[in-house]
Amino acid sequence: MPWSGIKNPYRIWISEIILQQTRVKQGWDYYLRFIERFPDICSLASANEDEVLKYWEGLGYYSRARNLLKAAKQIEELHGGKFPNTYADIISLPGIGPYTAAAISSFAFGLSYPVLDGNVLRVISRYTSNDGDILSQSTKKEMLKYLQEVFKKVEDPAVFNQAIMNFGAMQCVPSSPECGECIMCKNCKAYEEGIVNMLPVKIKKIKKKKRYFSYFDLEDEAGNRLIFRRDKQDIWQGLYEFLMVESKVLKTLSDAEITKTFDESQIKIKGKITLTKVHEYKHQLTHQTIIAKVYALKCKKIKESGDEMLIANSLSGYAFPRLLDLYLQENKVNYD
Ligand code: SF4
Structure with missing residues (x-):
């Protein structure tokens, strides 16, 4: 992927926002075109909204594009065009929630903030045998607390975050993971209890x-x-x-x-x-x-x-x- 391993916070930010509601395959070309036209904060902050939306056309969830523009302007005004390097400043930008703030903080600045995306929630829910609803805020908080404890022993937050996300995407997959071949199986509670396929629990249903x-x-x-x-x-x-x-x-x-x-x-x-x-x-x-x-x-x-x-x-x-x-x-x- 074009954003793998990069340390540039601006590029990490753009890729994370694209990937929030878009599959990697679809987002890839959009990312490359966006970065080519808006290679840095300055070029984005000085763009007009119609043009930014044109580069986003077809990706859906257009508030993401509008927030990118607002955030770029905020970075210009409050941080002199330099991407902020603290979690508090990053999360105060429009369109950036805890997950994206943790991803930018750890990948770009090596700060100790665990990411909590769908893959990570699945891994933790199984590894700790937590049957709480992973769509509820209380379960997310519980899992975040667990990871924060784990992070006390983590030397490289960027590597850990990337590893656990990849582990969820490739090994601890949603249905029928190959637990017998998993390097974590000796300590995995859901595997020990035989309830891997019952976890994670998702209760909320979206009414359309x-x-x-x-x-x-x-x-x-x-x-x-x-x-x-x-x-x-x-x-x-x-x-x-x-x-x-x-x-x-x-x-x-x-x-x-x-x-x-x-x-x-x-x-x-x-x-x-x-x-x-x-x-x-x-x-x-x-x-x-x-x-x-x-x-x-x-x-x-x-x-x-x-x-x-x-x-x-x-x-x-x-x-x-x-x-x-x-x-x-x-x-x-x-x-x-
Ligand atoms: S043993 Fe199975 S459920 Fe447990 S972490 Fe590994 S793949 Fe996931």
């Missing part, structure tokens, strides 16, 4: 909320489209989309209803709106399922849009949510 979006992709004869930036505190904040209406159910709208939607949004159009096709998408987020219809529409001319809207001739340079990205690609819209 369903949301219904109707998008209106209106294109005029000159190839102009209406887009606007999602500025509200909600999913996809800072990304662009077409005119959108959220509803409690998703019905197919008639031509009259579509025209009414544009009238109500104070968009001035020359000529009749013609529907060419309705596309349907389903997009899963961690806590939400988005069910969407995208109405592909044509008109003679888009004359004026409301305050928040843009009339764009080319969509390149604007970052869209995954769902619309798919629509644009499928329909070969000028977009990169």
Whole structure:
């Protein structure tokens, strides 16, 4: 992996943030492109949010990208552009929680802070035969306390953290680990008790909320489209989309209803709106399922849009949510 063994705190930070909710295989290219465009704190801090989001487009959880930008600006202001080297300063940066702070502190600065990711929680839960719910804060605290005791004897925190994460990923795997060949089996309590496959315990279930979006992709004869930036505190904040209406159910709208939607949004159009096709998408987020219809529409001319809207001739340079990205690609819209 391009970030393996690096000591540069900026690069460790970027890789850890990417890996928070992204698989290594998918995150790899994003990391390389991001680092090439923003090689240091200064280049990131002086970037604009649209560009940072464009480099993040497709990775999801866009608050990560917005927080990277905020944190880079904070480092410039409070630390003169130098990445802070204490756990307290690192964890005070936007978007950095205990896990990421421990990873940067130990990997970049050799500080004694144990990391506690899913792999580590699994290893500790089995090794100590702890049947607490690893998604609960109390069990996490208990395991952190255990590791802090272990760390008193650890000489190289970076090596230890990397080793235990790799051990969880490669040896003490979620289902049916080969315990007979494990170097830890003599002291592993779950193995001794024969309950390896019952651990770790995860109780919390995520309830997904369903949301219904109707998008209106209106294109005029000159190839102009209406887009606007999602500025509200909600999913996809800072990304662009077409005119959108959220509803409690998703019905197919008639031509009259579509025209009414544009009238109500104070968009001035020359000529009749013609529907060419309705596309349907389903997009899963961690806590939400988005069910969407995208109405592909044509008109003679888009004359004026409301305050928040843009009339764009080319969509390149604007970052869209995954769902619309798919629509644009499928329909070969000028977009990169
Ligand atoms: S013996 Fe099995 S459960 Fe215990 S640490 Fe090794 S792989 Fe994990």
